[in-house]
Amino acid sequence: MKARVFVTLKPGVLDPQGKAIHHALEGLGFAGVNDVRAGKLIELDLADGTSDGDIEEMCRKLLANTVIENFRIERLEDA
Amino acid sequence: MKSAVIVFPGSNCDRDIAVALEQVTGRKPAMVWHRDSALPDGTDFIALPGGFSYGDYLRSGAMAARSPIMAAVRDAAARGVPVIGICNGFQVLTEAGLLPGALMRNAGLSFVCRPVPLKVENSQSLFTCGYEAGETVHFPVAHHDGNYQADEATLDRLEDEGRVAFRYLDAVNGSARQIAGILNDTGNVLGLMPHPERAIEPAHGGTDGRRLFEGLLETVA
Numbered sequence: 001m002k003a004r005v006f007v008t009l010k011p012g013v014l015d016p017q018g019k020a021i022h023h024a025l026e027g028l029g030f031a032g033v034n035d036v037r038a039g040k041l042i043e044l045d046l047a048d049g050t051s052d053g054d055i056e057e058m059c060r061k062l063l064a065n066t067v068i069e070n071f072r073i074e075r076l077e078d079a
Numbered sequence: 080m081k082s083a084v085i086v087f088p089g090s091n092c093d094r095d096i097a098v099a100l101e102q103v104t105g106r107k108p109a110m111v112w113h114r115d116s117a118l119p120d121g122t123d124f125i126a127l128p129g130g131f132s133y134g135d136y137l138r139s140g141a142m143a144a145r146s147p148i149m150a151a152v153r154d155a156a157a158r159g160v161p162v163i164g165i166c167n168g169f170q171v172l173t174e175a176g177l178l179p180g181a182l183m184r185n186a187g188l189s190f191v192c193r194p195v196p197l198k199v200e201n202s203q204s205l206f207t208c209g210y211e212a213g214e215t216v217h218f219p220v221a222h223h224d225g226n227y228q229a230d231e232a233t234l235d236r237l238e239d240e241g242r243v244a245f246r247y248l249d250a251v252n253g254s255a256r257q258i259a260g261i262l263n264d265t266g267n268v269l270g271l272m273p274h275p276e277r278a279i280e281p282a283h284g285g286t287d288g289r290r291l292f293e294g295l296l297e298t299v300a
Contacts, residue, residue, distance in 0.1 A: 013183075013228065014183070014186065014226075014253065016183070016184050016185065016186050016187070016188050016226070016253070017184055017188070020188050061145070062137070062141065062145060063137070065141070065174065065181055067173075067179075067180060067181045068181045068183065068228060
C-alpha cells in the first residue's frame with residue numbers, strides 16, 4: 001500500500017522560497033502568476049493494513065511541523 | 080559545573096562549545112553521542128551545538144529532535160537542568176517542543192555569516208545574568224534557517240513574560256520582532272541563533288560571549 005503526504009506551509013506563514021520561485025517565474029516572462037507556495041511531497045510505501053491513524057501520527061510526530069505546516073494524506077490503494 | 084555536549088551526526092560546533100566550556104569552567108565537558116540514552120550522572124548543564132544535524136533533512140533539527148538522547152535531555156530540562164541550544168541546537172529545541180515557535184528559511188534566502196549586534200533584553204536569566212539589560216553585545220551568526228516565527232499570541236506571551244533573551248538590532252533573517260534568542264517558561268532552557276561560544280577569546284574578534292558562560296558558571300556551580 002502506498003500513501004502520499006503533502007506538507008504545506010500554513011496560510012499566512014511567510015514562504016521566502018515560494019516568493020523566490022515566483023520572482024524567477026516572472027523573470028522567465030510567465031505573466032499572471034499571483035502567488036507561489038512551496039511545500040513537500042513525501043511518498044510512503046506501507047505495510048498493508050496501516051491505518052489512517054498511523055499515518056496521521058507519523059505526520060504529527062515527524063513529517064510535518066504543525067507549528068508552521070499543514071499536512072494532507074492521500075492513500076493510493078492500488079499502487 | 081559538569082556539562083554535557085550532545086553530538087549529532089552533522090554537528091560542527093560541538094568542539095567550539097566544548098573549548099568554550101572548558102576555558103570558562105576549567106572542566107572538559109562530556110561529549111554525549113545522540114544514540115546514547117542517558118546523560119552522565121550529575122550532569123548540571125547541557126549544550127546542543129550548532130551545525131547541520133542530519134544534513135538539515137526534512138527540516139533543520141527535525142531528525143535530531145527525535146533521537147534517543149533527547150528523552151534524557153527533556154527529563155533533565157523538566158528537572159530544571161539548564162539547557163542551551165545554539166543555532167542548530169535552537170532548531171532542535173523548537174522541533175523537540177522544548178521551546179515554542181519554529182525557525183524558517185532566512186527571509187533573504189541567503190546564508191548569513193557575520194558578527195551581529197544584539198540587544199540583551201533580559202539580564203535576569205541563568206544565561207544572561209552576566210549582562211546588563213539593554214546592553215549591546217556582538218556574537219557571530221552563521222545560519223540559513225534562523226527566521227524565528229510563532230503566532231502573535233505566542234510572541235506576545237514571550238515578550239510579556241520577559242522570555243526574549245536577545246534581539247537583533249538589525250534585520251538579519253526576517254525573524255518576528257527581530258527575536259534572536261528565547262527562554263522557556265521556567266527560564267532554564269535558552270535557544271539562540273547567534274554563537275556566544277565563538278566570541279570567547281580576543282582572537283575571535285570579540286569576547287562578548289564569555290560572560291554568558293561565566294554567568295552560568297556562577298549560578299550553577
